[in-house]
Amino acid sequence: MNIRRWSVGVLAATLLVPGLAACNSDAAEPAAAPSPSTPADPKEALLASTKEIAKGNFTFTLVGDGTTGGGLVHKPSNSAQFTVKFGDASEDMSIEMDLIYIDSESWVKMDLGGAMFAAVPGAAKNKGKYQHLDKTKIKDVKDLQLDPETLDPLDSDALVKSVTEVQKTGEGTYTGKIDISAATESAALDEEVVTALGAQAKALPFTAKLDPQGRLTELAISVPVAGETAAHDIKIGYADYGTGAGAQKPPADKVVEAPAETYELFK
Template sequence: MINRRLAIAGLTLVTALGLAGCGPNDDKARSGTGAPAAGRAAEAAADELDPAAALAAAAKRLGEQSMRIDMDMAGAISMTGVADPKAGVAEMSMDMGALGDGTKVELRKVGQDVYMKFGGSIGKSLGGGSGKPWMHVDATKITEGSSFNILPKADPAGTKAMIAAMTKVERVGEHGFKGLLDPTRMPQYNKSLKALGTKAGEMPFTAKTDDQDRLTELTLDMSALGAGAGKVKTRYSDFGTPVSVEAPPAAQVAELPKELSGLIQA
């Protein structure tokens, strides 16, 4: 039961953060800096003609600023928080109350340190009376395929993975998109979803951008994956909002237990 709940938590985190934008190591030409004006103009024209390129560029632009992230998974799981992909910091709070015991998860990312605190029965079983509610993980030890591999240095918010997973993209009006994603092409999803067969490779999505061509809303329709899966809607807002994340007090932190090592491995 605990493993199933942690898997759901990880999947939701990937959905919200893994498709959030880019960081400083991505292509400077796409971010609008470091490229000749003629080159940027040519790319802008290409984006206008190619819906996939336009959507990819919109996601990448999120990496230029901090933001607020709000996610709802079929009314059953919700998440809210802030992230700054360039600074490599994030603070998220997830409520998995639909699982029956009001489980909540808090997550902080500070540079190469990830901290997690579980509530409900999961938190009680992990705490074991140690008085240290937070679990620490060295981000450099988290494998590419782990659901908790958030804001990785090479691709801070997973834009490259999203682009690789898009199999069909169409425009819907001036600021809308729709299409299909193949999540099995994304390392975070691959291990758990390949077992579902062809359904996992046909996930409809819709997206919206603002007047500055930034991704502001992404909805994944996971209904085909099973009863109760529903839609996952993630909204990005409050661009440029101050994001200050601190590590929990050392006295409240313990290393991730060995029995949960699967969280950080593919």
């Protein structure tokens, strides 16, 4: 058993390998002020709304089917953090994670519960502690990758590019249809659910909100019943553009070196 098969591994993995450093050549440069104008065409407005995310200075949230998460990306300090809760220990499995990346160092705190993890070696090891990750041990673990082309763990750029119909419904508000089968790389989506939806995945209802500067603040997708997964909404949020603070290093008395079992969980 490994964390990756529960799809939350994609969300967690995005912050574990030093990738911000590869995009940090202009970290000392002040962020350019966002344009106050928003394209009149609804589709163009959505496409433009994710450009500020690419600058790597924001906080984000995610709510989905049994999943809640959030965090920050702070390119100026070359740091990021992500917390996630997934599942229910009373229903076989639960995962709680807090991941921190600062410059070239990474830490993960995990609480894995439920019957499915009870027999997994090391699942309960170091509960409540931040495990310091050895870069030499994670560089070849395929799921612990950060795409150097994007600093957005949720890949909202791919999602808005998958919008097939959109109308403006008010100041900064939009609605329409989205083809999530065209954006399965987004960590906000569960590939098994997308597959179970079949043709329905090509035209799901969505709503979006932009701030006065035309930046994406919320994207909500309504997902119908898919196999054994109940109908639910996926809601992504962004805030603190250009004004966020960097991640904080875990207290020394809360840090241990990650054991071999931790690396195995992500394989």
